[in-house]
Amino acid sequence: YRADGEMMKEDEAPIINSDAEFPDELFEGKNLKTKRQININEAANEKWKERYLTTFPNLLTGLKICHYQHSAAGRDLIEQILTALGGEVFAFARSDEFIPIDTEAVSQLDKDQAIKWSNKYSFQLIISTDGDGDRPLLADENGNYFRGDTLGALAALYLKADVIATPVSSTTAIEKSNLFTKVHRTKIGSPHVIAAMKDASINPNLNVVGFEPNGGFLTASTIQSPMNGKPISPLPTRDALLPILATIALAKERGLLLSELGTLLPNRTTASDRLADTPKEISLSMISQFRENTSRAAILSPQNVAPTKIDETDGLRMTFPNGDIVHLRPSGNAPELRFYAESTSEDAAAKLQNHVRAVLLKMC
Numbered sequence: 001y002r003a004d005g006e007m008m009k010e011d012e013a014p015i016i017n018s019d020a021e022f023p024d025e026l027f028e029g030k031n032l033k034t035k036r037q038i039n040i041n042e043a044a045n046e047k048w049k050e051r052y053l054t055t056f057p058n059l060l061t062g063l064k065i066c067h068y069q070h071s072a073a074g075r076d077l078i079e080q081i082l083t084a085l086g087g088e089v090f091a092f093a094r095s096d097e098f099i100p101i102d103t104e105a106v107s108q109l110d111k112d113q114a115i116k117w118s119n120k121y122s123f124q125l126i127i128s129t130d131g132d133g134d135r136p137l138l139a140d141e142n143g144n145y146f147r148g149d150t151l152g153a154l155a156a157l158y159l160k161a162d163v164i165a166t167p168v169s170s171t172t173a174i175e176k177s178n179l180f181t182k183v184h185r186t187k188i189g190s191p192h193v194i195a196a197m198k199d200a201s202i203n204p205n206l207n208v209v210g211f212e213p214n215g216g217f218l219t220a221s222t223i224q225s226p227m228n229g230k231p232i233s234p235l236p237t238r239d240a241l242l243p244i245l246a247t248i249a250l251a252k253e254r255g256l257l258l259s260e261l262g263t264l265l266p267n268r269t270t271a272s273d274r275l276a277d278t279p280k281e282i283s284l285s286m287i288s289q290f291r292e293n294t295s296r297a298a299i300l301s302p303q304n305v306a307p308t309k310i311d312e313t314d315g316l317r318m319t320f321p322n323g324d325i326v327h328l329r330p331s332g333n334a335p336e337l338r339f340y341a342e343s344t345s346e347d348a349a350a351k352l353q354n355h356v357r358a359v360l361l362k363m364c
């Protein structure tokens with residue numbers, strides 16, 4: 001972060017190219033020494049709580065909530081907020097050892113665990129975040145987790161967003177819903193989303209929000225809470241709590257169960273996966289084969305048909321005649337090939353994802 005907000009892409013080059021010396025006493029072997037004691041800024045805590053207690057008053061009254069805490073930063077503060085909003089909160093699976101949670105590709109273990117908890121304890125919802133607390137996880141009364149971009153779209157609907165900035169890998173249900181005035185598609189990464197939001201927010205009469213497939217939600221406008229009209233100030237960095245609360249509020253507003261909110265959006269589901277330990281040059285080589293010869297890309301479709309639309313905003317995103325989408329891109333921070341499959345249902349997206357994985361593995 002800079003003093004005035006999240007670091008942008010143009011800030012990266014001078015940081016990467018800079019030199020800095022670190023005294024040996026800061027290290028233990030190759031590891032940087034860390035302080036066990038963290039100094040909490042209580043004033044910041046209170047401002048964070050006030051942000052939601054004033055704009056979603058009593059939202060969770062009467063709800064039995066599972067708070068999956070694991071090793072998430074902010075877990076104690078989030079529990080305080082959930083309780084203050086009226087929820088009956090039960091903390092589960094707290095750990096002082098780091099537990100990796102990928103909100104864009106929730107593990108099967110976490111999916112099964114959520115369903116088990118819901119069945120056993122009759123929770124009405126399950127709330128969690130990723131490890132550093134800026135990406136949300138919300139499961140319905142059946143223990144089924146929302147995908148991050150679906151959660152973002154539902155939150156945007158409740159907050160009466162006019163403009164959405166979101167990466168090219170987010171679900172096309174956003175456009176197909178016709179619920180929003182404008183959708184700006186960006187490269188993957190919050191700095192790109194923030195840049196698009198900044199451009200869109202030049203018009204002060206528009207509610208501008210952004211979100212990523214991992215659920216990280218951002219706002220560029222002051223939004224009036226639909227519950228009481230009080231302002232939710234702009235926060236152009238990833239927020240885990242706002243999309244969770246807004247989606248719960250949408251269900252209450254529409255008189256729907258959380259599991260029924262999917263009826264508000266077109267039937268589009270995205271599955272994401274990756275080929276680990278795949279050097280970037282191999283990923284780029286495979287992508288290049290499909291870019292230069294789109295007929296070859298037919299092997300990525302179970303129907304063996306060539307794509308009808310190509311999008312090169314970030315990697316290669318191919319749309320096939322039946323509406324299925326396959327998106328390939330090398331990771332920007334790891335030697336792996338990321339791929340996304342979008343179709344009309346979870347089952348169809350999973351089958352497409354498995355087909356693409358098998359094809360890519362043969363090519364490696």
